[in-house]
Amino acid sequence: MMKAKKVFKIIGIILLVVIIIITCIVGYFYYTYTQAFNTENKPYKNYIGYINQEKALLNDVYTLCENGYILRTYNGAGLDAYTVNKKHYRDQLNTTFNHNEFTDSGYLNFRFLVNCKGQAGWFEIIEMNLDLEEQPLDPKLVDALLSFTSKSEHWNVLNYSDSDKAYNYYMYVSYRIEYGKVTEIIP
Amino acid sequence: MEKLPKLYLSLCCALVLFSCQKDTNLNSNEKRELAKKTYKAAIKFRQGSTPFQNGIADAVAIDPLYAQGVYELSVADLKRGLPHKWLPQYNKAVVLDSVTRIPWRGYLYLWFYRDYKKAIADFDASDTLTPEFIDAPQGHSVDYWRGIAYLGLKNYEKSNWYFEKHIAKEIKDFGEDYVDVTAFLYNGISYFEAGNYEKALLNFNKQLKYSRNLSADAKYYKAKIFKAENKNDNALEAINEAIQNFNQGYNNTRGYVETLRQLYPQDLTELKTEIESL
Numbered sequence: 001m002m003k004a005k006k007v008f009k010i011i012g013i014i015l016l017v018v019i020i021i022i023t024c025i026v027g028y029f030y031y032t033y034t035q036a037f038n039t040e041n042k043p044y045k046n047y048i049g050y051i052n053q054e055k056a057l058l059n060d061v062y063t064l065c066e067n068g069y070i071l072r073t074y075n076g077a078g079l080d081a082y083t084v085n086k087k088h089y090r091d092q093l094n095t096t097f098n099h100n101e102f103t104d105s106g107y108l109n110f111r112f113l114v115n116c117k118g119q120a121g122w123f124e125i126i127e128m129n130l131d132l133e134e135q136p137l138d139p140k141l142v143d144a145l146l147s148f149t150s151k152s153e154h155w156n157v158l159n160y161s162d163s164d165k166a167y168n169y170y171m172y173v174s175y176r177i178e179y180g181k182v183t184e185i186i187p
Numbered sequence: 188m189e190k191l192p193k194l195y196l197s198l199c200c201a202l203v204l205f206s207c208q209k210d211t212n213l214n215s216n217e218k219r220e221l222a223k224k225t226y227k228a229a230i231k232f233r234q235g236s237t238p239f240q241n242g243i244a245d246a247v248a249i250d251p252l253y254a255q256g257v258y259e260l261s262v263a264d265l266k267r268g269l270p271h272k273w274l275p276q277y278n279k280a281v282v283l284d285s286v287t288r289i290p291w292r293g294y295l296y297l298w299f300y301r302d303y304k305k306a307i308a309d310f311d312a313s314d315t316l317t318p319e320f321i322d323a324p325q326g327h328s329v330d331y332w333r334g335i336a337y338l339g340l341k342n343y344e345k346s347n348w349y350f351e352k353h354i355a356k357e358i359k360d361f362g363e364d365y366v367d368v369t370a371f372l373y374n375g376i377s378y379f380e381a382g383n384y385e386k387a388l389l390n391f392n393k394q395l396k397y398s399r400n401l402s403a404d405a406k407y408y409k410a411k412i413f414k415a416e417n418k419n420d421n422a423l424e425a426i427n428e429a430i431q432n433f434n435q436g437y438n439n440t441r442g443y444v445e446t447l448r449q450l451y452p453q454d455l456t457e458l459k460t461e462i463e464s465l
Contacts, residue, residue, distance in 0.1 A: 036228075036232065037238050042244070043240070043244050044241050047235055047237055047263075048236075048240065048263035048269070049263065049268070049269065073267070074233070074234070074235070074266065076266075076268060085452070085453075087451035087454070107270060111267070111269070126268075126269065126271055128271055130302070132270040133271065133274075173268075174268055174270070176300065176302070184301035186299065186444055186445075187445060
């Protein structure tokens with residue numbers, strides 16, 4: 001009788017220790033995982049490429065679909081985003097923009113969101129010289145390219161690969177400008 | 188009851204196991220090890236996410252000379268269209284590891300900014316940095332990349348010179364079948380633009396030989412050459428095959444950005460219409 005009691009006691013202690021160890025391990029990983037996302041006193045408060053929708057330009061024209069979840073934030077939607085394809089986009093730009101008489105050189109980047117209906121908004125603009133240092137460009141040139149880039153007709157509706165359902169996506173376009181002419185469009 | 192001390196001891200051991208380690212008073216080797224460990228934990232998260240960036244920032248804070256961490260902090264800015272943030276961070280990595288990062292920066296200038304001159308300057312600098320060997324950022328020699336950059340600049344003579352150098356070395360070291368087919372393609376395009384159709388055809392045919400005769404690009408340029416030589420039947424056959432290959436997905440592209448001289452369906456149909464009207 002005493003022996004059986006002792007065996008139960010030992011089993012009980014072993015079980016208790018195992019449970020405590022498992023709890024510690026799970027707790028440790030849970031803690032490190034959640035701590036990794038804690039941005040308090042950390043240099044990066046948002047993911048790279050995050051667009052603050054409160055401050056972005058043209059943020060009140062359209063609305064994001066569903067709960068506002070944004071895809072393609074890893075590197076933008078790239079060549080998938082251009083309506084028809086990039087050659088079409090380039091051709092349109094050459095007919096509407098490159099006749100303008102600007103003299104600036106530099107890079108002009110637009111970072112923006114396109115909703116599930118292919119409507120573009122929420123723009124952030126980066127104006128740079130050809131050494132990629134921030135430097136203002138001719139405001140008229142910036143306006144002309146913003147007006148062109150923000151036309152929703154240029155941007156595709158992108159669907160989830162396994163359904164007909166469309167999503168909101170992140171996109172960036174970079175114009176290399178030499179003597180007022182767009183010489184390269186990236187991506 | 189007599190077992191309780193043992194239980195407490197086990198618990199203490201567990202606590203010690205999971206306790207935090209302070210990184211003060213570490214020597215440089217220990218700092219590097221801890222930085223690497225912190226970096227490895229951070230890169231389990233998605234590139235550019237807050238735990239990824241902050242984790243690597245922690246690693247760099249532990250060991251500010253840890254070049255891999257300093258470099259990795261720049262990458263998401265590059266891919267997501269924030270060059271003004273990418274370059275200053277990237278250049279910190281150049282200071283720590285110029286041998287790796289200067290030719291690599293040339294590659295990035297070439298594709299993400301299409302700044303051919305800056306790219307060439309970095310590839311040239313790598314010749315001086317490592318005169319005993321030819322660097323190969325992203326899997327291709329700097330000679331291959333210079334061939335592309337000079338094509339971008341429309342300096343076809345230099346483009347061909349670097350491609351010939353690259354191809355000759357690859358053949359000598361590994362054999363012709365080891366040469367990346369795009370080296371033949373771009374070499375051919377530069378010869379085509381320079382008006383040297385004979386050498387252009389030679390390169391396009393090499394490309395086709397090593398890609399199971401499947402390349403919309405090689406056939407598109409061959410059609411252009413046949414058209415220029417008034418061989419209209421050959422030109423039509425070539426463009427039709429080019430369209431077929433394109434529709435099968437055999438055309439030159441690259442990840443993240445458009446490639447140099449990327450073909451689109453409009454290019455193919457326009458050339459076909461031109462040939463048919465002759």
